[in-house]
Amino acid sequence: MEQLINQAMPTFNLLFGPNPDWKQVFLTLLTPLFLGATLVEYLHLKKVGKSFFFKKNEVVTNMLLGGSYQAMELVWFALFVSAFMEWIYTFRIATIEVTPLSFAALLFGIEFCYYWFHRGSHRVRWFWCAHVVHHSGENMTTTTAMRQSLFYAVNLHQIFWAPMLIIGFPVWAVLLAYGMNLGYQYFVHTQAVDKFPKWFEFIFNTPSHHRVHHGRNDEYIDKNYGGVLIIWDRLFGTFEPEVAPVExxxxxxxxxNNIWTLNTHEWRDMFSDALKPGPMLQRLKHIWAPPEWVRPDLMDQSNLRDKIN
Incomplete structure (x- = not known):
């Protein structure tokens, strides 16, 4: 076994580097499983006459977005993220040994951090500028999970994992736990599954819960932020069950389906709003306010235009 590992290391280092992003390593290694699950999903939907959920152009776009996201994550990790997270780790209050029990605790902690990262990605426009790419798909299949932004790498969302680093979990373990969290989420992006038993639906994030999260129906917007668990949504008032059909x-x-436009349109709009004349604090607020926030002076101008027209 040791000989096989030694033989594999040069290839591993070539692909991921000597100090890899274990999140991306884990997701890359799971890629055959992801693609196999998508094939099973497609064959099942075809059998029941619902393969129209797979829109060719959108599926291709999802895969292109996923591939470019993976490449950007690997490059930016090597250039910046690794050093940034290691720097945060220097402020740790303890040094935690990674054991099966402590890693289970880390998985639970990462899920809690993920809830707030995900909620922040909807309620703070700076983070929404990256996350919006994931929500711009108008269908739901497992390939939607691949629909990710180039700019996750550079928008400093890594600060949401800082509590786990400061507690004392090493960087590699935090990244691996985050990757496992994301790996689970691949399988909740589907319309091929209705609902699981009530006890499972009560505790875990499921396809039903996550379909709600991807809805633009008024009652579904900004709901069900959980990654693996749905308990935080139940505790913090952001849970919504799937009742009405999801749009x-x-x-x-x-x-x-232009991947550059999909990656940049919200950034362009945010900076365009911030550059419009007005009080500096109000202009800067476009960066941290919710995506739907409109500056009062711009709202007055918009209302005046509506009256004139």
């Missing part, structure tokens, strides 16, 4: 996509839907 997928975002309120201001970009009608394009």
């Amino acid at each position: 997928y996509g975002i309120v201001r839907q970009p009608k394009t």
